[in-house]
Amino acid sequence: MPDRHYLTPPQPRTERLPAWFKVRPVTGENYFKIKGSLDRLKLHTVCEEARCPNIWECWNKKTATFMILGDICTRSCGFCAVSFGRPNELDWDEPARLAEAVNVLGLDHVVITSVNRDELKNGGAEIFAASVREIRKSSPQCTIEVLIPDFRGKKEALEMVLEAGPNILAHNTETVPRLYPEVRPQAKYDRSLQILSWSKEAGSLIKTGLMLGLGETSDEVRNVISDLVEIGCDILTLGQYLQPTQRHLPVRRFVPPDEFTQLKMEGEEMGLAHVEAGPLVRSSYHARQQAREFPLIW
Numbered sequence: 001m002p003d004r005h006y007l008t009p010p011q012p013r014t015e016r017l018p019a020w021f022k023v024r025p026v027t028g029e030n031y032f033k034i035k036g037s038l039d040r041l042k043l044h045t046v047c048e049e050a051r052c053p054n055i056w057e058c059w060n061k062k063t064a065t066f067m068i069l070g071d072i073c074t075r076s077c078g079f080c081a082v083s084f085g086r087p088n089e090l091d092w093d094e095p096a097r098l099a100e101a102v103n104v105l106g107l108d109h110v111v112i113t114s115v116n117r118d119e120l121k122n123g124g125a126e127i128f129a130a131s132v133r134e135i136r137k138s139s140p141q142c143t144i145e146v147l148i149p150d151f152r153g154k155k156e157a158l159e160m161v162l163e164a165g166p167n168i169l170a171h172n173t174e175t176v177p178r179l180y181p182e183v184r185p186q187a188k189y190d191r192s193l194q195i196l197s198w199s200k201e202a203g204s205l206i207k208t209g210l211m212l213g214l215g216e217t218s219d220e221v222r223n224v225i226s227d228l229v230e231i232g233c234d235i236l237t238l239g240q241y242l243q244p245t246q247r248h249l250p251v252r253r254f255v256p257p258d259e260f261t262q263l264k265m266e267g268e269e270m271g272l273a274h275v276e277a278g279p280l281v282r283s284s285y286h287a288r289q290q291a292r293e294f295p296l297i298w
Contacts, residue, residue: 017242018254020279041097044071065111065147065284066101068094068131069124073115075186079174079211081244082115090120095127099134102142109288110135111170113147118186123149125157132164143167143291145207147283153191155198162202168235168291169199170207172283173228176220183214183249197231205294207235209283212260214241215252221263229271235290236272238263239281255279 044067067082070091076084102110112131117124125148132144145168151157162169173196177189192208199206208228210221221238228236238260243251257279264277274290 018256018279020257041101043094043097043101044068065113065287066098067113067115068098068127069114069117071115074118075116075184077174077185077187078183078249079214079241079244081248087115087117087119090124090127092127092130095130095134098131099138102135103138107139107142109143109145109291111145111147111284111287113283114149116149116186118152122154122157122160123151125151125160128161129164132161132166136165145170145284145287145291147172147207148195150187150191150195153188153194158195158198159202162199162204167205168207168287169196169204170209170235170283171195171199172209173224174209174211175214176210176216176224178220179214179216193227193231196228196233200232205234206232207237207290208233209237209239211239211241212255213251213253214249222266225263225267225270225272234273234294236267236275237281237283237285238267238275238277239285240279 045065070087071083072085072087073080073082074084074087098112112128114124114128128146128148132146135142135144144166146161146166147170148158148161150171171192173189173192174187175183180187180189196206196208210224212221225236240255241249241251243249260277260279260281264275267275267277274293276286276290
């Protein structure tokens with residue numbers, strides 16, 4: 001078993017979820033097809049590892065977010081359900097298996113994310129690049145979105161990924177700068193902005209996501225949106241943080257749907273091309289639809 005460590009001592013369980021979080025679990029042909037392919041090819045998804053509430057909807061629509069570089073993270077973020085500990089060795093066959101899954105499932109848009117692998121020189125950037133290239137070979141019609149870690153701010157690692165030619169480069173800022181020591185203690189807000197800025201300068205379509213309900217103020221969220229507009233961010237996702245276990249940070253506030261609607265309107269008025277906002281929104285929610293709003297990149 002991996003070594004496990006949590007950022008916080010046991011927290012109060014979050015109060016009962018509001019009515020707008022009612023999600024009915026429904027399985028179907030596509031759900032079981034994805035599940036079977038993942039099991040057979042020994043692949044991970046963030047849908048399962050991060051306990052995403054949208055797994056039923058997305059898998060039934062034949063969309064999934066693949067998680068490469070294993071299922072053990074080297075960071076202990078206060079919000080994340082992915083296991084923390086000492087990762088296994090790199091699996092150099094993983095890109096080929098991922099490409100096979102994309103081909104077998106007939107996907108026309110795929111999102112690839114990963115755990116953090118801070119023990120590696122380039123944070124696993126080579127596996128990201130190889131995954132993009134393998135998918136291009138077997139599924140040339142498929143558009144590719146990579147949701148990358150910050151690679152500890154190493155530009156050369158980022159360049160490895162960019163050179164492989166993903167259609168969308170995503171990296172999540174997650175929360176407002178003031179909350180980083182509590183929410184993302186091994187990350188830096190300015191470093192995340194730098195990764196996005198370098199990607200934009202290289203000509204990429206860039207995307208990021210924020211969780212709300214961790215104690216941020218509305219003005220702090222607007223300040224982050226302003227920073228994102230300044231570096232040329234194209235797509236922003238805004239969703240409600242949910243406490244995955246009692247060892248994770250508690251929800252400080254449930255943000256009502258109309259507040260998400262207001263932030264979407266403000267973000268797009270400020271200059272973002274697209275804001276996906278709502279209580280159940282996650283980084284890759286409706287990713288395919290978002291990508292199709294930018295036909296010039298294909």
